Amino acid sequence: MRFLILGAGGIGCYYGARLQQAGHQVVYVARGEHLRAMQQQGLKVEHESFRFEAPVTAVDEAALLADYSVTDFDLLLVCFKSQDTAAWLDRCRDWLLAGATPLLSLQNGVDNEPELEAVVGTSRTLGGIALRIGGHIEAPGVITASGPAQIIFGAWPDQTSGQVPTDQLQAFDQAFQQAGIPSRISDRIAVELWRKLMLNNAVNPLSALTRLDTQTLSTHPLFGASVYQLMQETAAIAAAEGLPIGQQDVEEMYQLICNFDGIKTSMLVDLEKGRPLELDGISGTLLKRGKRLAINTPMTALVYGLLSQQQECH
Numbered sequence: 001m002r003f004l005i006l007g008a009g010g011i012g013c014y015y016g017a018r019l020q021q022a023g024h025q026v027v028y029v030a031r032g033e034h035l036r037a038m039q040q041q042g043l044k045v046e047h048e049s050f051r052f053e054a055p056v057t058a059v060d061e062a063a064l065l066a067d068y069s070v071t072d073f074d075l076l077l078v079c080f081k082s083q084d085t086a087a088w089l090d091r092c093r094d095w096l097l098a099g100a101t102p103l104l105s106l107q108n109g110v111d112n113e114p115e116l117e118a119v120v121g122t123s124r125t126l127g128g129i130a131l132r133i134g135g136h137i138e139a140p141g142v143i144t145a146s147g148p149a150q151i152i153f154g155a156w157p158d159q160t161s162g163q164v165p166t167d168q169l170q171a172f173d174q175a176f177q178q179a180g181i182p183s184r185i186s187d188r189i190a191v192e193l194w195r196k197l198m199l200n201n202a203v204n205p206l207s208a209l210t211r212l213d214t215q216t217l218s219t220h221p222l223f224g225a226s227v228y229q230l231m232q233e234t235a236a237i238a239a240a241e242g243l244p245i246g247q248q249d250v251e252e253m254y255q256l257i258c259n260f261d262g263i264k265t266s267m268l269v270d271l272e273k274g275r276p277l278e279l280d281g282i283s284g285t286l287l288k289r290g291k292r293l294a295i296n297t298p299m300t301a302l303v304y305g306l307l308s309q310q311q312e313c314h
């Protein structure tokens with residue numbers, strides 16, 4: 001199959017390398033030093049059960065638009081940080097609309113799929129999550145990753161109202177699995193995305209504030225209760241929006257994050273590198289929704305406020 005990795009950073013390069021090693025054609029879209037390193041020295045990925053070091057086809061956005069057509073690909077994997085999605089869609093709208101290739105977002109947050117859908121339509125939109133993975137750019141052209149690195153994906157917003165054909169979903173699922181990516185098709189991907197948001201809202205901002213890994217934070221005598229409360233606040237918003245999410249999901253996600261290996265969150269990595277934080281796509285979206293629905297989310301407001309203020313001071 002032919003895959004395009006849009007925003008080939010930690011997550012995108014890990015999954016791209018897995019697919020390329022399995023024999024698929026992969027084009028990586030990146031920029032800056034990381035792009036130059038990939039073009040000149042190739043891509044290196046280090047993971048406890050997977051090693052990749054090989055030349056890759058890496059291009060910037062301008063070269064993608066000039067040298068490729070969307071019809072050159074079977075699947076576009078959207079791996080930007082969520083704050084980059086809307087502007088990218090705006091710039092690449094005409095290129096995207098010249099074909100019918102589906103797009104699968106592996107980003108955190110619940111706003112990416114609606115943004116994709118608004119441009120390419122429901123028939124080309126897949127929702128997805130990258131679960132139990134920590135993957136980061138260690139140095140230009142070098143990725144370190146850990147965890148089983150699953151992909152859960154499905155027709156957006158769910159199998160019943162989504163329009164991507166089942167045989168197409170199954171072909172992607174098979175390609176992922178053959179490439180050593182544990183994957184699963186969900187018939188309610190919007191629910192999975194909200195369950196993942198429970199994790200991200202609970203640990204990403206708090207890990208950036210405390211510099212603690214996910215497990216230390218979640219089992220911490222002082223911060224553990226806040227992690228739990230952040231999950232409850234996310235669940236309350238999800239339920240008010242009509243999603244079948246409740247206390248049982250809070251328990252499950254809390255147990256998952258407590259028992260999963262301690263990993264450095266993507267937000268802590270961004271903070272350490274002085275890069276923009278994915279704060280609006282995670283906590284910010286909950287605050288906006290909470291305001292609209294008249295639901296109080298005081299802990300989410302606190303971590304959002306503290307981090308925003310830290311960013312402004314830099």
Ligand SMILES: NC(=O)C1=CN([C@@H]2O[C@H](COP(=O)(O)OP(=O)(O)OC[C@H]3O[C@@H](n4cnc5c(N)ncnc54)[C@H](OP(=O)(O)O)[C@@H]3O)[C@@H](O)[C@H]2O)C=CC1
Binds near residue numbers: 007061082
């Ligand atoms: N990292 C992780 O462990 C996990 C991340 N996720 C989610 O996956 C998504 C991706 O995260 P992650 O892999 O960490 O992100 P990264 O920041 O590592 O990768 C995204 C890359 O896209 C590049 N990029 C952005 N816009 C463009 C553009 N127009 N043209 C070319 N390149 C571009 C960025 O460059 P630049 O640096 O210059 O901005 C960056 O290198 C996020 O939503 C994240 O929350 C989910 C699970 C785990």
Ligand SMILES: CC(C)(CO)C(=O)C(=O)O
Binds near residue numbers: 108130267
């Ligand atoms: C949940 C977690 C921490 C790891 O999958 C993540 O999604 C991230 O680092 O952004």
